[in-house]
Amino acid sequence: MIQSVERAAAILAVLGSGTPRLGVTEIADRLGLAKPTVFGLLRTLVKHDLVAQDPVSGKYSLGAGVLQLGNAYLDGSELRARSLLRAESLAQRANEAVWVATLSGTRVIVLHHVFRPDNTVQILEVGAAIPWHACAPGHAIAAYLPAEQTAALLSGERTPLTGRTKTTRAALGQALAQVRRRGYAIENQEATVGDAGIAAPIFSREGTVAGAVGVVGPVERLLGRGAEDDLARAVTESARAISRDLGAGRGGAVLSALR
Amino acid sequence: MIQSVERAAAILAVLGSGTPRLGVTEIADRLGLAKPTVFGLLRTLVKHDLVAQDPVSGKYSLGAGVLQLGNAYLDGSELRARSLLRAESLAQRANEAVWVATLSGTRVIVLHHVFRPDNTVQILEVGAAIPWHACAPGHAIAAYLPAEQTAALLSGERTPLTGRTKTTRAALGQALAQVRRRGYAIENQEATVGDAGIAAPIFSREGTVAGAVGVVGPVERLLGRGAEDDLARAVTESARAISRDLGAGRGGAVLSALR
């Protein structure tokens, strides 16, 4: 583990979380490093455009280079590429917004977002990072991870996002067990008040979870009287179709799904 | 300039440009480094989720972390935040797709993209990186940069994207001079065959160029009989309005514009 790079990554993470503009001293304090150390790292990051410095205040923020990289990541994402079409048709069929997401650390990252097909103004959430425990895609993925990874997720710290967010190990373990029984995950206002989600896991060629696909929207439309079952069916079918496109043999996927 | 971080950044750049999946040896060759060196750097980057390793092929690609960072960059971008509304109204007024962009190195990065308000299917280009010399926003920005930065841009290497891309120093210098005279830039199929663009510079509080705003679309709609002048007016007015929102005093902006 090469130290300076670790520290550089830590700086990027600090700049990326919450407060967008930070000074050298603030960063140094948060990371427990000496000022000159942080300064040197920042200089290098600035040179490569991963960090930008406000010329007047001297404070630092993320640079445009990270956006470029993010875009390159999307371009190269096989999961995203393979799911574009099926996400589109799921959005049409369900008449709801659709997310394709993958797990990164303890957060779920939105790789693709199809707007609800009704011309209302909606904001784009590609790149958004949501705590795994507070969203349907997160549950769908966590439920089918190798046992030790699931355990690692369950053992971490969690903060609630709404009054309904499940954070205890017991509640989440139970939720995941239910996901495994049903084959899909339901989230009811655990990330945003008023919004619900239904998601199902996507499996890769090797039979491991690669991500999840699902619908998001107002709770009264998604979970009201019976709509739930139809949506769940549409979502799981999409997930299976994408898994197939990714090359997941029935064998691997089914094995994981039934463990 | 701290070496390992530079190399790590170089690895990210290599993974981000073109070929999405690369092996250790390939990366080492491209950067002229020893294999174990690259391996160590990669391990660290993988740990921080900036790079991902395909478990079956062993090859490396960008990780989901960079997408998360890219999103954080957008969230923190003052230029983007301040231009959202005016970009929207420009799109309505011009009835064309609108870009807000900024310069990163020699490329122009799309920070915000408003679709043409006509319900046709369009792809999102936020995060896209376009060579500065091949697009209207690039010209608009380059024309108002401090002299030495303009010179640096002009002295670099350029490759044509279409048959109409200007690449010589003379042609570009002339184009920039014209931008300075007019106050806006026009690009005619230099990036994509069939597409044109009109863009004007946005100035920051300090009177320096912060980015550009402009319209993009089919050449026959943008540059046909007189449409050009109306669009140019709408674009420059938007650019001025955004500059004002950013806090650019008339003094600074005008000074730069008239230098």
Add this chain to the structure above:
DNA sequence: GAGCGTGTTCGACATTACCGAAAGGGTCCC
């Protein structure tokens, strides 16, 4: 105008990461 708080520079120390060589693991071809 003094005092504090920044971001920044300098230079010595020893930690740190680099690289050559060689070992595991996989796949393809014969």
Add this chain to the structure above:
DNA sequence: GGGACCCTTTCGGTAATGTCGAACACGCTC
């Protein structure tokens, strides 16, 4: 099925490398 290749990965010595304390320069507040 054996062999040869290519790939990623491990090891350990070396010296280059980054780290950190102390001091500098600048702007802001009081």
